[in-house]
Every structure is written in structure tokens, then in C-alpha cells.
Amino acid sequence: xxxxxxxxxxxxxxxxxxxxxxxxxxxxxxxxxxxxxxxxxxxxxxxxxxxxxxxxxxxxxxxxxxxxxxxxxxxxxxxxxxxxxxxxxxxxxxxxxxxxxxxxxxxxxxxxxxxxxxxxxxxxxxxxxxxxxxxxxxxxxxxxxxxxxxxxxxxxxxxxxxxxxxxxxxxxxxxxxxxxxxxxxxxxxxxxxxxxxxxxxxxxxxxxxxxxxxxxxxxxxxxxxxxxxxxxxxxxxxxxxxxxxxxxxxxxxxxxxxxxxxxxxxxxxxxxxxxxxxxxxxxxxxxxxxxxxxxxxxxxxxxxxxxxx
Amino acid sequence: xxxxxxxxxxxxxxxxxxxxxxxxxxxxxxxxxxxxxxxxxxxxxxxxxxxxxxxxxxxxxxxxxxxxxxxxxxxxxxxxxxxxxxxxxxxxxxxxxxxxxxxxxxxxxxxxxxxxxxxxxxxxxxxxxxxxxxxxxxxxxxxxxxxxxxxxxxxxxxxxxxxxxxxxxxxxxxxxxxxxxxxxxxxxxxxxxxxxxxxxxxxxxxxxxxxxxxxxxxxxxxxxxxxxxxxxxxxxxxxxxxxxxxxxxxxxxxxxxxxxxxxxxxxxxxxxxxxxxxxxxxxxxxxxxxxxxxxxxxxxxxxxxxxxxxxxxxxxxxxxxxxxxxxxxxxxxxxxxxxxxxxxxxxxxxxx
Numbered sequence: 001x002x003x004x005x006x007x008x009x010x011x012x013x014x015x016x017x018x019x020x021x022x023x024x025x026x027x028x029x030x031x032x033x034x035x036x037x038x039x040x041x042x043x044x045x046x047x048x049x050x051x052x053x054x055x056x057x058x059x060x061x062x063x064x065x066x067x068x069x070x071x072x073x074x075x076x077x078x079x080x081x082x083x084x085x086x087x088x089x090x091x092x093x094x095x096x097x098x099x100x101x102x103x104x105x106x107x108x109x110x111x112x113x114x115x116x117x118x119x120x121x122x123x124x125x126x127x128x129x130x131x132x133x134x135x136x137x138x139x140x141x142x143x144x145x146x147x148x149x150x151x152x153x154x155x156x157x158x159x160x161x162x163x164x165x166x167x168x169x170x171x172x173x174x175x176x177x178x179x180x181x182x183x184x185x186x187x188x189x190x191x192x193x194x195x196x197x198x199x200x201x202x203x204x205x206x207x208x209x210x211x212x213x214x215x216x217x218x219x220x221x222x223x224x225x226x227x228x229x230x231x232x233x234x235x236x237x238x239x240x241x242x243x244x245x246x247x248x249x250x251x252x253x254x255x256x257x258x259x260x261x262x263x264x265x266x267x268x269x270x271x272x273x274x275x276x277x278x279x280x281x282x283x284x285x286x287x288x289x290x291x292x293x294x295x296x297x298x299x300x301x302x303x304x305x306x307x308x309x
Numbered sequence: 310x311x312x313x314x315x316x317x318x319x320x321x322x323x324x325x326x327x328x329x330x331x332x333x334x335x336x337x338x339x340x341x342x343x344x345x346x347x348x349x350x351x352x353x354x355x356x357x358x359x360x361x362x363x364x365x366x367x368x369x370x371x372x373x374x375x376x377x378x379x380x381x382x383x384x385x386x387x388x389x390x391x392x393x394x395x396x397x398x399x400x401x402x403x404x405x406x407x408x409x410x411x412x413x414x415x416x417x418x419x420x421x422x423x424x425x426x427x428x429x430x431x432x433x434x435x436x437x438x439x440x441x442x443x444x445x446x447x448x449x450x451x452x453x454x455x456x457x458x459x460x461x462x463x464x465x466x467x468x469x470x471x472x473x474x475x476x477x478x479x480x481x482x483x484x485x486x487x488x489x490x491x492x493x494x495x496x497x498x499x500x501x502x503x504x505x506x507x508x509x510x511x512x513x514x515x516x517x518x519x520x521x522x523x524x525x526x527x528x529x530x531x532x533x534x535x536x537x538x539x540x541x542x543x544x545x546x547x548x549x550x551x552x553x554x555x556x557x558x559x560x561x562x563x564x565x566x567x568x569x570x571x572x573x574x575x576x577x578x579x580x581x582x583x584x585x586x587x588x589x590x591x592x593x594x595x596x597x598x599x600x601x602x603x604x605x606x607x608x609x610x611x612x613x614x615x616x617x618x619x620x621x622x623x624x625x626x627x628x629x630x631x632x633x634x635x636x637x638x639x640x641x642x643x644x645x646x647x648x649x650x651x652x653x654x655x656x657x658x659x660x661x
Contacts, residue, residue, distance in 0.1 A: 038649070083660040144520065148529045170468055172529065173514040251474075252520065256513045259659050267659065271476055272652035 027286070034279035035070050044275055045069065074280045084264075084281075088288070091261040094175075095244040098182040102190040102239050103232065105183070110194035110231075111224075114201075128191050136185065140252050143181045147171040147253070173255035181249045186242065190235040197231025198224075233300050241289050261285055329354040331583040334378040336570070337362055339431075339606075341599045348596075352586050371396060379578040380587060382430050384568045386642045388420040391573065397426045398576045404585045407592035407612075414634050415569060415609035419641060427571035428588055431600055432607035434626055434637060435478050435566045438540030440531040442554035443469070447531070453562040454486035457534050458505050463512035471524065472534040474516035476655035478566065479506060481640065482534060485563045491638040494647050503654045507661065516659075522546070525556050537626035541605025558626045564636025569609070601627055 037045040047069055048059045061069050078084050113124045131139060146153050149170055161167040171177050201224065209219045247262035254260075261281065268278030331352070333340075337360045345356050359378070361367040364387040371378075372394070383391060391397055402408055408428060415429045439451050447465045455462050457470060472479050481491045483502035493499065514530060522539050524530035526546040533540075540558040547556050572591065574584045590596055594612025601608045602618050608627050621627050629637060643651070 081657075083657060087660050148527065150528060173468070255515050256510050258515075264656065264659065267656065271474070272655065273648070274652055
């Protein structure tokens with residue numbers, strides 16, 4: 001028994017230790033930081049100082065003055081102003097919209113790839129992954145050029161909009177630009193799990209459905225779609241969670257009101273030098289993302305169980 | 310035995326070589342390559358450079374115990390933490406005869422009274438840069454911060470303006486627009502500045518510190534709040550691309566913030582002698598002028614005037630007039646209370 005487990009342990013300890021060190025420990029540090037005060041030059045207000053004369057470290061916190069070093073104020077600040085809640089809601093909205101658009105666009109594509117000839121299938125998958133070969137920021141900068149007011153794309157669109165009399169529109173520095181780029185950046189993360197799922201479907205099920213009189217829509221909605229749900233959930237999680245925390249895209253393409261929660265967190269750590277409040281925001285974001293993923297898993301489990309019955 | 314002698318000789322050779330090196334820790338792109346060559350041939354030593362992108366980065370690296378640097382070129386407000394931490398060596402001015410070249414207005418600053426530790430290198434101003442052709446078409450003339458903050462002006466150029474993504478610089482611009490001091494600690498004045506920013510924000514395209522040079526150069530953005538050196542760069546790029554407009558830097562009439570970068574010698578510098586040579590070398594007008602010709606940096610050296618390219622000598626960002634100088638303020642490090650106030654108000658601005 002022990003010997004059998006030993007092999008498992010030997011294989012699984014590196015990722016376990018890795019996760020423990022690089023996820024759990026920083027998360028705990030963040031919780032600690034969220035209860036403290038910001039330091040003068042960034043960082044946190046120190047709890048100790050080095051005595052110059054003796055070179056010894058002296059702890060400044062005592063039983064009487066600990067309130068000067070530890071506080072819940074960073075959490076109450078979050079609830080004190082509705083703007084923070086609004087920003088969370090807005091970021092969840094952006095991420096949800098991105099996920100939805102990605103799903104609608106990726107599903108037919110993944111289906112097409114899964115049903116295409118074996119020979120070109122690998123090539124198509126390669127083409128989906130191809131953008132990853134260039135740097136993320138380079139691709140965002142490309143969108144800045146495409147959506148800029150002097151680009152051929154913008155001019156062409158405005159020519160069309162001019163016919164309906166609503167030109168000229170600007171696309172750069174707008175929520176539209178942010179969503180377009182978020183969809184672009186995350187699309188492959190939706191295509192790949194969907195493809196992996198759709199590829200494994202047993203096509204004889206569709207033939208059986210057809211024999212039993214199901215039309216094309218019924219075959220999709222009652223056979224393919226329920227079977228593809230695990231792929232949909234995986235893709236949705238892979239898109240939604242990174243999109244929720246992203247800051248580079250809104251930074252570069254968003255306008256003055258285009259920021260998301262990720263920008264606010266980044267701002268606390270870099271420009272504002274307020275690590276404690278940044279930690280609070282990060283914790284709330286992490287907890288809500290985990291909560292949402294748990295909720296999705298629950299719904300997923302419930303629906304597959306429903307399908308079994 | 311021969312081998313041993315040889316290796317000993319080589320050892321002493323390398324250590325002698327290492328000893329004739331000056332280690333400069335400087336901003337990115339803040340010294341001309343020909344200046345480096347010139348200095349190396351004059352001092353018969355090697356100039357080894359390392360670079361930082363922000364004061365925070367430099368302070369963090371030194372705080373973490375980085376050693377071996379002789380010279381730094383920090384911006385004014387960073388002198389305070391450096392001095393507090395006891396990192397800087399007092400300067401022996403008898404060894405810096407060229408210090409006489411520096412204009413008096415850049416000496417004896419609040420950061421270092423009497424220049425006991427620091428000597429001016431170059432400066433930038435945080436000002437307005439604009440596209441002359443487009444603004445003429447729009448009927449907007451730039452003379453003050455109203456171009457960036459007054460809704461009446463902004464409605465003519467809506468969506469064509471960016472401001473820096475930097476709370477301190479944006480607030481200082483708004484404070485100056487209102488006629489308040491840049492280093493104000495009065496909460497009411499900061500609140501008023503916040504109102505000005507909130508009223509102007511709907512007309513701005515973005516908070517942008519990263520790509521406004523490019524946006525100006527291609528003509529997407531017509532007015533930017535940014536650094537004088539960047540506008541110089543944008544105009545050079547515009548010229549190179551032969552675009553039908555220029556990017557013009559303008560110091561607003563209400564004044565602006567000035568960042569003075571100074572040379573300081575570290576207390577634990579391995580080669581203070583070479584450091585002195587370098588400081589004195591850079592204080593020579595013609596060497597200081599090379600930097601200005603390359604980057605459009607503000608020049609505190611009165612002896613540099615005759616070496617600076619003629620088209621640059623007229624630029625107020627390089628040599629501000631006396632009237633302009635009197636309204637340029639250097640930013641001090643903020644006290645904790647004002648900084649927290651500013652950060653909160655900035656977050657509100659960003660979220661609203």
C-alpha cells in the first residue's frame with residue numbers, strides 16, 4: 001500500500017510544493033499585508049527598526065500600540081464608497097461579455113476544425129495557436145494601430161457609417177476597443193478546449209438522432225451541445241478568469257473611464273504606493289473568482305447529473 | 310614557475326584594468342554615445358553604465374544592497390531618501406572648477422541646500438505638447454493649462470487630448486492651473502484640483518504615459534500633457550516621417566513642474582577620483598550641450614548655449630526665460646498625509 005502511494009507521491013510532490021510556495025504563501029502574505037499600513041516609500045509600514053548604535057533589530061509593536069500597526073481600515077474603505085463595488089461589477093460585466101462573445105465565435109470554429117479532414121485539422125489547430133508566437137503586448141499595439149482614427153480599418157468603417165449618417169466614430173480609447181482586444185486575446189483559450197471536446201464526439205449518435213427524426217437544430221441542441229458542456233465550462237473558465245484580472249488591455253486601449261479592477265490593483269502597488277489597499281482588492285478579486293468558479297462547477301455538476309437521469 | 314608568474318601577471322593586469330573603471334548608474338538614454346567615448350579617451354578609463362527606468366527602481370536596488378556604483382543621476386525628490394539613508398558623499402567643490410558654469414537658479418535647491426552633495430546634470434519639464442496644424446484648424450491656441458482643463462476649450466478637441474497616467478503630475482498641473490503652489494499641502498486646494506480634473510476628464514481620450522509619443526507622431530492625439538524630452542522626441546519622429554505638422558512643446562503660462570536631475574557621488578564609491586573627473590567633465594558646456602542636442606533636455610549650463618544647435622537654443626524647454634523659470638517648480642517628496650489624500654482622490658478620479 002505504502003509502496004504504491006510512494007510512486008504517486010514522488011511524482012506529485014514537485015507541483016504540490018510549487019503551488020504551495022507560489023500560490024499559498026503569497027496569498028497569505030497578501031492577507032497579512034491587507035491588515036497593515038502603507039510605508040512612506042511604498043511597501044508596508046515597518047514593524048521593527050534597526051538600532052543604529054547597536055545594530056540590533058528592535059520590534060516596535062507592543063500590546064498597547066498594536067492598533068498603530070494593524071487595522072481593518074483597508075477593508076472598511078472598500079465598503080465606504082460605492083465606486084469600488086461599481087468597478088467590480090463593471091469588470092465582471094466586461095469579463096462575462098468577453099466570455100460570451102468568445103463562446104459564440106469559438107464554437108463554430110472549433111466544430112469546423114473537429115469535423116475537418118485529419119490532414120488539415122492539425123494545420124488549423126496550429127493556426128489558432130499561431131498568435132501566441134508573438135508577444136502579447138505587440139498584439140495589443142497592433143490593435144492600437146488598427147483602431148486608431150487614421151487607420152484604413154477605421155476609415156472604411158466610418159465610410160459605411162457615413163451612409164447611415166452616424167460617422168465619424170472613434171474606436172480607440174473606448175470600451176469597444178477593450179472588448180474587441182479582450183476577445184482577440186482570449187479566443188484561442190476558448191477554441192482549444194472546445195475542439196478537444198468536440199473532436200471526441202461519437203458521430204454515430206448524430207446518425208441515430210437523425211434516424212429517429214431529429215432535425216439539424218434538434219441534433220445540435222439535444223445531442224452535441226449537452227455533450228460539449230465540459231468543454232464549454234473549461235473554455236469559459238480559461239477566458240473569464242484572466243479577462244477579469246487583466247490590466248494591460250484597458251491601460252493601452254481603454255479611455256479615461258475604461259479601467260477595470262486589475263488597473264485599480266496595479267495602481268495601488270505602483271503609482272499610489274498603497275500596498276495594503278491593493279492587497280484587499282486582490283483578495284476580494286481572488287475570492288470572488290474562486291467563488292464564481294465553484295458556482296459554475298456546481299451548476300455543471302447539477303446539469304450533467306440531470307442529463308444522466 | 311613560468312606559468313605561475315604569467316598567471317600572476319595576468320591577475321594583476323586584470324585587477325589594474327578593473328580599477329580604472331567608472332561605474333555610472335543612470336537613466337536610460339541619458340548620455341550620448343560620443344560623450345562616453347570622449348570621456349573614456351580623456352580619463353584613460355572605462356565608463357561602465359547601468360540603467361534605471363524610475364527613481365523607485367533605483368532606490369529599491371540600492372536599498373537591496375547593490376554595490377560598486379560610483380555615480381548616480383537622481384531626480385531632485387529622490388535625494389531626500391538617499392541622504393536619509395546616508396548613501397551620498399559630500400562634494401569637495403575645489404575639485405569641480407566647472408561648477409561655475411551652472412546657472413544660479415538650478416543651484417541651492419530645497420533638496421540639497423548649498424549643493425553639498427549634488428551637482429545639476431539636466432532637467433525636464435512636465436508641460437503641454439501639441440499638434441500645431443490640427444489645433445489651428447480647431448481654432449485652439451495654447452498658452453496655458455486651460456487647453457487641458459477648461460471644458461470650453463476642450464469641447465473643440467474632445468477625444469484628442471491625453472494626460473499622463475501619473476497622479477502627482479496631473480494634480481500638479483491642475484493645482485498650477487488654479488494658481489496654487491505645486492507643493493501645496495492644503496487639502497482644500499487639492500479638492501479643488503480634483504474637481505478641475507473630474508470636469509475635464511470626459512473630454513480626454515485617455516490617461517497615457519506609455520504611448521503618447523507615438524499617438525502624437527501619427528496625429529491621433531493633438532494635445533498631450535507630458536515630458537518636454539518626449540515632445541522633442543515626438544517632433545523628431547514627426548520630421549523623420551515627413552508629416553504635415555509639428556509637435557510643439559509649450560510651457561503653460563501658469564507654470565509647471567521641473568525635474569532636475571543631478572549627479573551625486575556615492576559614499577562607498579570604489580573610484581571617487583574618476584567620479585570627480587566625470588562630474589567636472591559633464592559640467593563643461595560642450596559636453597552638456599551634446600546631451601541637449603540628442604534628447605532636447607533642459608540645460609542648466611550657461612556655458613552650453615554656444616554649443617547647442619541653433620534651433621534648440623530658442624526652445625523654452627531647453628533654456629526657459631527668466632519669467633518662465635520663476636514659475637517652474639521642483640516637486641518635493643510628499644508627506645504621508647498628503648500622499649494618501651492624493652492617492653484616494655486619484656482612485657476616485659479613475660473609477661468615476
